[in-house]
Amino acid sequence: MMNLFNKGRVETFSDGIFAIIITLLVLEIKVPYVANDHSAAELYKAILGMLPKILGWMLSFFTIAVIWVNHHRLFKQFRNLDNGIFWWNAVLLLWASFIPFPTALLGDYPSNPFSLIFYGLIMALMAASFSFMRFYVLRKPDLLDESVDIDSFRTGSRMSIVFGPAMYLSGIAVSFIHPYLAFAIYLGIPIYFIFSENKAAKQL
Amino acid sequence: MMNLFNKGRVETFSDGIFAIIITLLVLEIKVPYVANDHSAAELYKAILGMLPKILGWMLSFFTIAVIWVNHHRLFKQFRNLDNGIFWWNAVLLLWASFIPFPTALLGDYPSNPFSLIFYGLIMALMAASFSFMRFYVLRKPDLLDESVDIDSFRTGSRMSIVFGPAMYLSGIAVSFIHPYLAFAIYLGIPIYFIFSENKAAKQL
Amino acid sequence: MMNLFNKGRVETFSDGIFAIIITLLVLEIKVPYVANDHSAAELYKAILGMLPKILGWMLSFFTIAVIWVNHHRLFKQFRNLDNGIFWWNAVLLLWASFIPFPTALLGDYPSNPFSLIFYGLIMALMAASFSFMRFYVLRKPDLLDESVDIDSFRTGSRMSIVFGPAMYLSGIAVSFIHPYLAFAIYLGIPIYFIFSENKAAKQL
Amino acid sequence: MMNLFNKGRVETFSDGIFAIIITLLVLEIKVPYVANDHSAAELYKAILGMLPKILGWMLSFFTIAVIWVNHHRLFKQFRNLDNGIFWWNAVLLLWASFIPFPTALLGDYPSNPFSLIFYGLIMALMAASFSFMRFYVLRKPDLLDESVDIDSFRTGSRMSIVFGPAMYLSGIAVSFIHPYLAFAIYLGIPIYFIFSENKAAKQL
Numbered sequence: 017m018m019n020l021f022n023k024g025r026v027e028t029f030s031d032g033i034f035a036i037i038i039t040l041l042v043l044e045i046k047v048p049y050v051a052n053d054h055s056a057a058e059l060y061k062a063i064l065g066m067l068p069k070i071l072g073w074m075l076s077f078f079t080i081a082v083i084w085v086n087h088h089r090l091f092k093q094f095r096n097l098d099n100g101i102f103w104w105n106a107v108l109l110l111w112a113s114f115i116p117f118p119t120a121l122l123g124d125y126p127s128n129p130f131s132l133i134f135y136g137l138i139m140a141l142m143a144a145s146f147s148f149m150r151f152y153v154l155r156k157p158d159l160l161d162e163s164v165d166i167d168s169f170r171t172g173s174r175m176s177i178v179f180g181p182a183m184y185l186s187g188i189a190v191s192f193i194h195p196y197l198a199f200a201i202y203l204g205i206p207i208y209f210i211f212s213e214n215k216a217a218k219q220l
Numbered sequence: 221m222m223n224l225f226n227k228g229r230v231e232t233f234s235d236g237i238f239a240i241i242i243t244l245l246v247l248e249i250k251v252p253y254v255a256n257d258h259s260a261a262e263l264y265k266a267i268l269g270m271l272p273k274i275l276g277w278m279l280s281f282f283t284i285a286v287i288w289v290n291h292h293r294l295f296k297q298f299r300n301l302d303n304g305i306f307w308w309n310a311v312l313l314l315w316a317s318f319i320p321f322p323t324a325l326l327g328d329y330p331s332n333p334f335s336l337i338f339y340g341l342i343m344a345l346m347a348a349s350f351s352f353m354r355f356y357v358l359r360k361p362d363l364l365d366e367s368v369d370i371d372s373f374r375t376g377s378r379m380s381i382v383f384g385p386a387m388y389l390s391g392i393a394v395s396f397i398h399p400y401l402a403f404a405i406y407l408g409i410p411i412y413f414i415f416s417e418n419k420a421a422k423q424l
Numbered sequence: 425m426m427n428l429f430n431k432g433r434v435e436t437f438s439d440g441i442f443a444i445i446i447t448l449l450v451l452e453i454k455v456p457y458v459a460n461d462h463s464a465a466e467l468y469k470a471i472l473g474m475l476p477k478i479l480g481w482m483l484s485f486f487t488i489a490v491i492w493v494n495h496h497r498l499f500k501q502f503r504n505l506d507n508g509i510f511w512w513n514a515v516l517l518l519w520a521s522f523i524p525f526p527t528a529l530l531g532d533y534p535s536n537p538f539s540l541i542f543y544g545l546i547m548a549l550m551a552a553s554f555s556f557m558r559f560y561v562l563r564k565p566d567l568l569d570e571s572v573d574i575d576s577f578r579t580g581s582r583m584s585i586v587f588g589p590a591m592y593l594s595g596i597a598v599s600f601i602h603p604y605l606a607f608a609i610y611l612g613i614p615i616y617f618i619f620s621e622n623k624a625a626k627q628l
Numbered sequence: 629m630m631n632l633f634n635k636g637r638v639e640t641f642s643d644g645i646f647a648i649i650i651t652l653l654v655l656e657i658k659v660p661y662v663a664n665d666h667s668a669a670e671l672y673k674a675i676l677g678m679l680p681k682i683l684g685w686m687l688s689f690f691t692i693a694v695i696w697v698n699h700h701r702l703f704k705q706f707r708n709l710d711n712g713i714f715w716w717n718a719v720l721l722l723w724a725s726f727i728p729f730p731t732a733l734l735g736d737y738p739s740n741p742f743s744l745i746f747y748g749l750i751m752a753l754m755a756a757s758f759s760f761m762r763f764y765v766l767r768k769p770d771l772l773d774e775s776v777d778i779d780s781f782r783t784g785s786r787m788s789i790v791f792g793p794a795m796y797l798s799g800i801a802v803s804f805i806h807p808y809l810a811f812a813i814y815l816g817i818p819i820y821f822i823f824s825e826n827k828a829a830k831q832l
Contacts (some may be wrong), residue, residue, distance in 0.1 A: 025643065025700060031229065032647035035236035039244065039317045040651065044659075047248075047324045056334035059325075063338065074314065081310045088229060103822055106693045110686065113651045120659045121671075130668035134675065210307055235433065239440035243448065243521045251452075251528045260538035263529075267542065278518065285514045292433065414511055439637065443644035447652065447725045455656075455732045464742035467733075471746065482722065489718045496637065618715055 021097040026105065030087060033109050037116065038080045041073050044120035069123030075199075076119040078206040079139070083112055085209070086146065093169065094153065095161045104149035111142035129191050132198040136188040139202065143180030150176055179208070225301040230309065234291060237313050241320065242284045245277050248324035273327030279403075280323040282410040283343070287316055289413070290350065297368045298357070305363065308353035315346035333395050336402040340392040343406065347384030354380055383412070429505040434513065438495060441517050445524065446488045449481050452528035477531030483607075484527040486614040487547070491520055493617070494554065501572045502561070509567065512557040519550035537599050540606040544596040547610065551588030558584055587616070633709040638717065642699060645721050649728065650692045653685050656732035681735030687811075688731040690818040691751070695724055697821070698758065705781065706765065707773045716761040723754035741803050744810040748800040751814065755792030762788055791820070 048062035087108075094101065118135040125131040150173035153159050157166055183205050191198035252266035291312075298305065322339040329335040354377035357363050361370055387409050395402035456470035495516075502509065526543040533539040558581035561567050565574055591613050599606035660674035699720075706713065730747040737743040762785035765771050769778055795817050803810035 022700070022704075025639070027229070028232070028640070029643050029647055029696065031233050032236055032644060033651050035233055036240055036648055036651040038313075039237050039240040040655065042317055042320055043244065043247065043655065045321050047321070047328045050329075053329055054332055056332055056337070059329060059332050059334040063325075063334070073318075077314050077317070078310070081313075084233065085306070088226070092226075102697070106690070109650075109693075110689050113654055113689070114685075116654055117657050117659070121675075124659045125662075125665055125671060128666055128668055128671050130671040130675075133668070231433070232436070235437050236440055239437055240444055242517075243441050243444040246521055246524050247448065247451065249525050251525070251532045254533075257533055258536055260536055260541070263533060263536050263538040267529075267538070277522075281518050281521070282514070285517075288437065289429075289510070292430070296430075435637070436640070439641050440644055443641055444648055446721075447645050447648040450725055450728050451652065451655065453729050455729070455736045458737075461737055462740055464740055464745070467737060467740050467742040471733075471742075481726075485722050485725070486718070489721075492641065493714070496634070500634075 021099075021102050023091070023094065023097050026097055026102065027091055030091075030105060030109060031084070033113060034080060034084045034087070037113050038077060038084075040116050041076050041080075041119055044116060044123060045069055045073060068126035072119050072123040072126065075122075075203055075206070076115055078210070079202075080112065080115065082206045082209045083142070090146065090150070093161055093164045094159055096159055098156070098159060100152050100156070101149060101159065104145060104152055108142060108145035108149065111138055111145060114138055115142070127195055129195055132191040132195050132202075133188050135202065136184045136191065136198060139205075140181040140184035140188070143176075143184055147173065147176045147180055179205070225303075225306050227295070227298065227301050230301055230306060231295055234295075234309060234313060235288070237317060238284060238288045238291070241317050242281060242288075244320050245280055245284075245323055248320060248327060249273055249277060272330035276323050276327040276330065279326075279407055279410070280319055282414065283406075284316065284319060286410045286413045287346070294350065294354070297365055297373065298363055299365045300363055302360070302363060304356050304360070305353060308349060308356055312346060312349035312353065315342055315349060318342055319346070331399055333399055336395040336399050336406075337392050339406065340388045340395065340402060343409075344385040344388035344392070347380075347388055351377065351380045351384055383409070429507075429510050431499070431502065431505050434505055434510060435499055438499075438513060438517060439492070441521060442488060442492045442495070445521050446485060446492075448524050449484050449488075449527055452524060452531060453477055453481060476534035480527055480531040480534065483530075483611055483614070484523055486618070487610075488520065488523065490614045490617045491550070498554065498558070501569050501577065502567055503569045504567055506564070506567060508560050508564070509557060512553060512560055516550060516553035516557065519546055519553060522546055523550070535603055537603055537606075540599040540603050540610075541596050543610065544592045544599065544606060547613075548589040548592035548596070551584075551592060555581065555584045555588055587613070633711075633714050635703070635706065635709050638709055638714065639703055642703075642717060642721060643696070645725060646692060646696045646699070649725055650689060650696075652728050653688050653692075653731055656728060656735060657681055657685060680738035684731050684735040684738065687734075687815055687818070688727055690822065691814075692724065692727060694818045694821045695754070702758065702762070705773055705776045706771055708771055710768070710771060712764050712768070713761060713771065716757060716764055720754060720757035720761065723750055723757060726750055727754070739807055741807055744803040744807050744814075745800050747814065748796045748803065748810060751817075752793040752796035752800070755788075755796055758792055759785065759788045791817070 045066065048059070048066060050058040050062050052058055097105075115138065118131070118138045121131045122135050150169070154166075154170060154173060160166065160169065183201065187198045187201035190201060249270065252263070252270060254262040254266050256262055301309075319342065322335070322342045325335045326339050354373070358370075358374060358377060364370065364373065387405065391402045391405035394405060453474065456467070456474060458466040458470050460466055505513075523546065526539070526546045529539045530543050558577070562574075562578060562581060568574065568577065591609065595606045595609035598609060657678065660671070660678060662670040662674050664670055709717075727750065730743070730750045733743045734747050762781070766778075766782060766785060772778065772781065795813065799810045799813035802813060
């Protein structure tokens with residue numbers, strides 16, 4: 017009892033971390049160097065050459081926004097936080113706060129298969145932390161809010177494996193065929209969450 | 221109903237992002253290198269040469285402060301946040317969190333027309349997100365607070381196109397005449413918002 | 425009336441900015457390069473050579489903590505925030521968020537008189553923003569909380585000029601005699617605030 | 629009385645700083661350079677070579693999470709904050725916000741004994757700040773919440789020396805035998821806190 021965490025402070029702490037990650041991403045986009053610093057054409061070409069980096073940044077931006085939404089919706093269903101949830105949440109934040117690194121790697125090596133594999137791997141580990149947290153809570157249903165239906169929470173937890181680590185691992189798999197296929201899957205995941213029906217969004 | 225967002229948490233998340241962006245800007249101002257590290261005159265000249273960068277930083281600082289005020293005033297008029305407002309807000313935050321990059325570009329290439337065009341473009345996209353959010357809400361007036369007069373909200377939304385994307389696009393247009401004209405317009409926009417009548421400030 | 429700001433949100437926004445500035449400072453302390461990467465003696469000497477940078481960081485850390493305390497105490501005395509207080513607060517935050525740059529300059533050029541002059545100048549501008557905000561409020565006493573005695577607020581506002589911009593300007597003046605004298609004054613200011621009597625601390 | 633701090637705002641400020649530190653750590657992990665930018669094998673090897681840096685980052689991540697938990701639990705036991713607690717907390721935040729630097733040093737010089745000594749020293753200073761804060765409060769028991777048993781608080785304070793500075797100093801000592809022994813102790817400290825019994829966790 018005494019060992020429970022103040023849910024509000026943990027949420028604020030997590031929100032703060034998500035806000036910082038989502039904003040830090042832009043620091044990896046460095047001002048390009050052009051020889052003739054008055055030439056608009058040269059600067060335009062330099063910025064155009066940075067498009068893969070900018071697209072990678074957008075991908076991670078919306079992915080983190082989706083993580084925030086899913087985190088928000090999951091924590092709403094908890095009545096209390098114990099040590100277990102706290103530390104699974106810390107593992108989730110660990111992988112989430114690592115995202116700027118694979119994002120920068122992807123931006124610098126957009127056509128290197130390994131940067132796509134690495135990106136997918138970190139995202140799969142992050143998404144798996146959500147599933148681990150859910151399955152931990154399923155074994156301690158007292159931690160769930162009364163309003164939560166345990167069966168739909170169980171279904172949502174199983175779904176979270178599919179629309180999380182499984183999707184990212186399939187992205188890794190197809191990256192061996194063509195890097196752009198992996199990119200399409202990584203991009204498809206946040207888009208799916210943003211545009212999916214309210215009902216599906218609620219379940220995750 | 222179940223799918224609504226907690227307005228307070230979204231505001232805190234957005235405020236956190238604005239606070240981080242406004243503070244990160246300074247990281248782009250790097251300590252200059254001078255050959256004789258005891259010479260006050262050399263260091264003074266080096267800092268003086270950084271004036272365009274420092275002015276660009278101030279411009280973005282006050283622009284983000286104005287964005288924060290407008291965001292604050294707009295969200296005050298919402299009763300609830302649905303998926304649509306949340307994701308328009310995410311688009312707004314995407315462009316806002318990109319600001320450190322065009323600011324650094326402007327600081328490094330102050331006399332290059334393209335850096336002024338690019339700065340104006342990102343600001344126009346950011347400002348347009350405000351307008352899109354407003355027009356989205358106009359089609360779902362249930363999301364507005366009871367105290368809000370729908371007609372003055374509609375007028376404010378139309379004004380937000382003029383004193384937002386339209387102004388920035390006109391800055392882009394005049395940058396083809398002279399870069400400093402564009403800079404003057406970009407600087408004029410936050411100054412207008414800071415010193416404009418309470419009434420006008422309220423409408424936006 | 426409609427144009428007043430929500431005091432809590434402005435405080436949270438300001439606190440967020442102070443927390444970010446105080447933490448960003450450390451980013452200017454870069455890992456040194458040593459030729460023999462197994463040599464403890466070389467790395468020890470390299471870190472020792474960074475002592476001026478580390479001391480400059482500590483100076484700015486405690487200075488920002490004192491700014492936070494003074495901001496906290498000043499805002500406690502306001503009943504409402506109007507446009508004027510908000511924008512004077514923005515000017516204060518502008519100079520405060522600039523602090524990482526003069527701190528890095530001081531760390532890289534500890535014996536260059538100009539870096540001490542520049543540090544003092546930015547701090548004087550920051551401290552002057554506190555005084556400007558106070559004198560603005562003195563002309564609109566309705567913004568003060570009922571519990572505030574206007575005469576002691578006026579005395580505190582006058583004191584804020586002495587223990588603020590005046591002290592920093594005197595630091596700039598003595599820097600022409602010897603850089604270390606200026607450093608001693610800049611260090612003395614936060615130490616004075618930390619160890620001064622509760623009464624004096626309250627007045628500022 | 630007037631001089632007391634608003635506990636909530638100090639907690640929020642401290643939480644903000646912890647959230648920023650824990651997230652900034654990743655900025656020290658830079659994208660590696662590989663000659664053939666299409667070669668997955670080369671990039672894989674480059675990332676593999678960064679493993680010490682990544683492990684150092686994880687170590688600091690979980691250490692800061694443990695600091696946050698301990699801070700959270702300690703502040704729960706305070707009724708009020710006076711100047712003394714505030715400034716001991718500032719000293720704690722000073723050392724905590726310095727952590728990104730020794731972490732980066734450890735990542736760049738993983739086999740240099742000095743980087744392990746330096747890491748242990750900063751952590752010992754940070755942990756000692758917790759103990760100083762506790763012993764300060766023991767002399768002013770009015771600052772403790774009524775629900776706190778002073779004897780168990782005293783025991784916890786003595787324990788905080790053992791499982792804090794003493795452990796880190798022993799890590800420094802064994803680093804003279806072998807760097808990996810120090811690393812094992814530094815890693816053991818957060819792991820101990822994460823997996824220790826609820827009762828022990830509560831005492832600290």
